Amino acid sequence: MKEAHLDIRGSITRLLEEEAVQKGLSFIKADNDRTTEEQIELTEIEAPTFQEQVRGNVYKAKLEEVGIKDITIDEVGNVFGTRKGKGDGPALVLCAHLDTVFPSGTDVKAKWRDGKVFAPGIADDGRGLAVVLAIAKALQHTEIETAGDLIIGATVGEEGLGDLRGVKHLFSSRHDIDGFISVEPGEPERTTYLGTGSKRYEVTYEGPGGHSFGAFGTANPIHALGKAIAKISTLSVPAEPKTTYNVGIIHGGTSINTISETATMFVDMRSNSQEELQKLESTVLRMIQQAADEENAFRGKSNEITVTSKLVGDRPAGSQSSESAIVQVAQETTAALGFTPVLDSASSTDSNVPIHLGIPAVTLGGGGKAGGFHTLQEYYDPTDAYIGVQKVFLTVLALLGCAGVTEPLLEKREKAVTSHGTY
Numbered sequence: 001m002k003e004a005h006l007d008i009r010g011s012i013t014r015l016l017e018e019e020a021v022q023k024g025l026s027f028i029k030a031d032n033d034r035t036t037e038e039q040i041e042l043t044e045i046e047a048p049t050f051q052e053q054v055r056g057n058v059y060k061a062k063l064e065e066v067g068i069k070d071i072t073i074d075e076v077g078n079v080f081g082t083r084k085g086k087g088d089g090p091a092l093v094l095c096a097h098l099d100t101v102f103p104s105g106t107d108v109k110a111k112w113r114d115g116k117v118f119a120p121g122i123a124d125d126g127r128g129l130a131v132v133l134a135i136a137k138a139l140q141h142t143e144i145e146t147a148g149d150l151i152i153g154a155t156v157g158e159e160g161l162g163d164l165r166g167v168k169h170l171f172s173s174r175h176d177i178d179g180f181i182s183v184e185p186g187e188p189e190r191t192t193y194l195g196t197g198s199k200r201y202e203v204t205y206e207g208p209g210g211h212s213f214g215a216f217g218t219a220n221p222i223h224a225l226g227k228a229i230a231k232i233s234t235l236s237v238p239a240e241p242k243t244t245y246n247v248g249i250i251h252g253g254t255s256i257n258t259i260s261e262t263a264t265m266f267v268d269m270r271s272n273s274q275e276e277l278q279k280l281e282s283t284v285l286r287m288i289q290q291a292a293d294e295e296n297a298f299r300g301k302s303n304e305i306t307v308t309s310k311l312v313g314d315r316p317a318g319s320q321s322s323e324s325a326i327v328q329v330a331q332e333t334t335a336a337l338g339f340t341p342v343l344d345s346a347s348s349t350d351s352n353v354p355i356h357l358g359i360p361a362v363t364l365g366g367g368g369k370a371g372g373f374h375t376l377q378e379y380y381d382p383t384d385a386y387i388g389v390q391k392v393f394l395t396v397l398a399l400l401g402c403a404g405v406t407e408p409l410l411e412k413r414e415k416a417v418t419s420h421g422t423y
C-alpha cells in the first residue's frame with residue numbers, strides 16, 4: 001500500500017517546527033472564548049432540518065468576513081467556499097452541519113450554569129460550525145499557504161429524515177474532492193472513520209375493511225402487519241459487522257369492532273456493512289410481502305390486501321482501513337498534541353457518504369466537553385476546547401501539505417472516475 005510509505009510522523013514534526021504553524025496553534029488557544037461566543041451566536045439561530053436557510057446565510061457572511069473566496073449556497077442549502085492552495089495539490093473538504101433535531105419554536109437561547117453553556121444544538125453541531133470558522137481564521141491569520149485547496153463550509157440535512165441530503169448533493173454535484181473532514185462535538189482524541197448505514201421504510205397494508213362480525217372473513221391489514229412483525233422480530237443478524245432492525249412505530253385501526261382499512265409500521269435497519277444492510281433489506285421486504293400473501297391466502301382471497309413499502313431513509317454504510325492516510329494523520333496529530341488517540345466505533349455522520357464512495361473521510365471531535373445530545377438539556381463546557389481546534393488545524397495542514405515545508409499526505413484521486421452511484 002502506497003500510504004504505508006508516507007512519513008506521517010515526520011511531516012507532522014516538520015509542521016510543528018514551523019513558526020507560522022506555532023503562531024496558528026497559539027492563535028487558536030487565545031481564540032477559545034471568542035470561538036465559544038460565535039458557537040452561541042450560531043446556536044441561537046434556529047435551524048431545524050429542512051429549515052437551515054437563515055443560519056446558512058449568517059454562516060456564509062461569516063466565512064466571507066474571514067476572507068474565504070467563491071462562497072456559494074447551492075440548490076439544497078449547503079454553504080461552501082474555497083481557500084486556494086499553491087496549486088496542483090489535493091482538494092480537502094472541511095465542514096460541519098447546519099441543521100439540528102429541534103423543531104422551529106424551540107427555545108434555543110443559551111444559558112450559562114456552572115461553567116457550562118446550555119442550549120439545544122450548542123454541541124451538535126454548534127461546536128462543529130464554530131470550529132470550522134476558527135480554522136479559517138487561524139489559516140488567514142498565519143497566512144499559511146497550503147499546497148492543496150481547502151473547500152470549507154457547512155452542510156444541510158445531516159440529522160434524521162434530512163438523510164444526509166446535503167453531503168449527498170455535494171458529492172453528486174462535484175467530483176474534484178480528494179478527502180473529507182466533518183467536525184462534530186466530541187473529545188479531541190476521538191476519530192470516527194467507519195459509517196453505519198441505514199434503511200428506513202414506511203410500510204402500509206391496505207384492504208377493504210368492514211364490520212368485525214358482519215364482514216368476518218375479509219383479509220385484515222392489522223393481522224397482516226402482525227404477521228410481518230412476527231417474521232421480522234425473529235430474524236438472525238450478525239453481531240459483527242453489527243447489524244440491527246427495529247419496528248419503531250405502528251398505527252392503524254378505527255375501532256375494536258372494525259376490520260381496519262389500513263395498518264402502518266416504520267422499520268429501521270442498520271449495519272456497518274453495506275452488503276449485510278442490503279441482505280437484511282431484501283429479506284425484510286420479502287417478509288413484508290409474504291405477510292400480505294399469507295393473510296390473503298388464509299382468507300381464501302387473492303390480493304384483497306396490498307402492501308406498499310416506502311423508503312424514507314437511506315444512509316450508505318462504509319468502511320476504510322484504519323491504516324489509511326487520513327485516519328493515521330488524525331491519530332498522529334492527536335498524539336503530537338499529547339493525547340492518546342481513540343478510534344471510535346462506527347456511527348452515522350456526513351462522512352458516511354464519502355467513505356461509501358471510497359473517498360478518504362473522517363469525523364473529528366471538535367473539543368470541549370458536551371452531553372445531553374438531541375435533548376433540551378444539551379450542554380457544552382468550553383474548558384480547554386481549543387485542543388480540538390488545534391487537532392483539526394494540524395490535520396488539515398498535514399493532509400493538504402504546507403507549501404515549502406511538507407508534501408500533502410492526502411493523495412490526489414483520478415478525476416476521470418465519475419461513476420459515483422446514486423450520490
Ligand SMILES: [Zn+2]
Pocket residue numbers: 097124125158184185
Ligand atoms: Zn451532528
